[in-house]
Amino acid sequence: MLPDEYCQQKAAASGSSFYVSFRFLPADRRKAITALYAFCREVDDIVDDQTMDAAQARFKLDGWRKEIAEMEAGRPDHLITQALFPHLEAFNLDVNLLLAIIDGMEMDLDKVRYESFDDLKKYCWHVASAVGILAARIFGLTNPQTGEYAEKLGLAFQLTNIIRDVGEDIKIGRIYLPADELKEFGVTEDDLEKARYTPEFSELMDFQAKRALSLYDEAFALLPEEDRQSQRPGLMMASIYRELLLQIKKKDFPVLTEHVSLTKTKKLWLAWKAYVDE
Structure with missing residues (x-):
């Protein structure tokens, strides 16, 4: 599966009100916001997964912190970061804000x-x-x-x-x-x-x-x-x-x-x- 396809499926499956507005955007901005939304859903799902204990959730969130660092260094591995990486410079996307989102998700564990x-x-x-x-x-x-x-x-x-x-x-x-x-x-x-x-x-x-x-x-x-x-x-x-x-x-x-x-x-x-x- 291609990175943009993965993010598209992740965003569409959520049924969110946010996804409705994405279709009105030009293609490059639509791909960027869909990748951002898929990232948010991915880390939120970790915390909301009731089959996972807090230690496992923290481990996975730490994995995402490392993945954001790899993306910033130009080595994205996950399909979501592969989709998001081309837009970092184009839209001035601060990775510190991405890390702040992960910190927020972790607050639900604390x-x-x-x-x-x-x-x-x-x-x-x-x-x-x-x-x-x-x-x-x-x-x-x-x-x-x-x-x-x-x-x-x-x-x-x-x-x-x-x-x-x-x-x-x-x-x-x-x-x-x-x-x-x-x-x-x-x-x-x-x-x-x-x-x-x-x-x-x-x-x-x-x-x-x-x-x-x-x-x-x-x-x-x-x-x-x-x-x-x-x-x-x-x-x-x-x-x-x-x-x-x-x-x-x-x-x-x-x-x-x-x-x-x-x-x-x-x-x-x-x-x-x-x-x-x-």
Whole structure:
């Protein structure tokens, strides 16, 4: 199998909202973002593999750190790094950001609770904002402020994921909702584990959603006009993710027992609307 084919299959199999926007890119940028996304899926799958113990997962993540070093030296071995290597210089892709993503994935092996939102933001930077910065470079940027937009948008995306996946995460022992906010709203870990839909839970989740929606608005405000057209793929992703968050909010956060998602048709419509609006 060719490197680009492997990455294409990896990205397509995920069914992610992100993949929908890739098809609107020119071929070289599409190949680069698909390789980046395949890398993120590969390292994330290591940590999420419940058949693997922490020591095995760390060993595999260390293997990826070595593979990134080999790629930087011009000797990529894995199909993903072979696909990504040609784009490093073309799109100014900093390997330190790739390593930061691996560090973020490893945080899931070290930490399953976050005391505060500031604490959580450090995790989100590694697993989402670093990805956003790399993606923005692939899409094309001329103004450094676009990096700030991408960083904040990545945080909004990750908070949306956290809200959507509360019930799924608690099943594997992870709680990303800040502990001090759980306490402030009167929601216990037992409430989450037993899937209790209390008024306090609704208030807590509404607070989380409002913060995420505010971050989308802050990100959009940061995007310089001269880079809006090139950053259309990110705006398309944002349109899909923001709508998903609004749907979760409209349903009063059934996230303890339900995986809320948008249909493929809805995602394509939102992506196309965002594309033509820009």
